[in-house]
Amino acid sequence: xEPVILxxxxxxxxxxxxxxxxxxxxxGKGYRYVVRDKDSAYLxxxxxxxxxxxxxxxxGYENPDGPDVLPAFPIKNVDLVEIRWGNRSAVMIERVLRExxxxxxxxxxxxxxxx
Numbered sequence: 001x002e003p004v005i006l007x008x009x010x011x012x013x014x015x016x017x018x019x020x021x022x023x024x025x026x027x028g029k030g031y032r033y034v035v036r037d038k039d040s041a042y043l044x045x046x047x048x049x050x051x052x053x054x055x056x057x058x059x060g061y062e063n064p065d066g067p068d069v070l071p072a073f074p075i076k077n078v079d080l081v082e083i084r085w086g087n088r089s090a091v092m093i094e095r096v097l098r099e100x101x102x103x104x105x106x107x108x109x110x111x112x113x114x115x
Contacts, residue, residue: 016079019043020100023075023093030070033090035059036083043083045073050090059090 013019023034023045031045038057044050047070050059061069080100083091 013075013077014079016077016100019075019077019080020097023100024097026073027093027097030068031073032093034080034083034093034096035087035090036085038085040085041076041078043075043077043080045075045093046070046090052089057085 013022026045030047033046033049034043035046035050035052036043037059044059046059046061047068048061048066050072051062052059060072063069080096083096
């Protein structure tokens with residue numbers, strides 16, 4: 001069995017635009033889902049739909065050794081507030097890219113509204 005090499009985390013992606021650009025690049029490499037662990041500044045991208053582990057307060061693959069599994073890719077960014085621990089399931093990156101530019105943040109609030 002070959003060792004798994006985890007991807008290095010990007011430096012802090014300060015803006016929503018930077019995060020969306022990175023998600024687009026990761027989508028091109030086979031990543032399809034994005035999630036956020038509880039109380040985390042990091043987004044994690046997965047190639048297959050991850051499972052939410054309530055007891056660990058994080059997400060992960062049900063079968064990390066399965067076919068088409070890519071190592072979870074971390075992105076440090078807090079501007080994509082629509083991706084949060086409270087989501088019932090992982091968010092499709094394709095959806096974030098499609099809807100990402102139509103979401104605006106109300107200053108001082110975590111509320112999102114479509115323009």
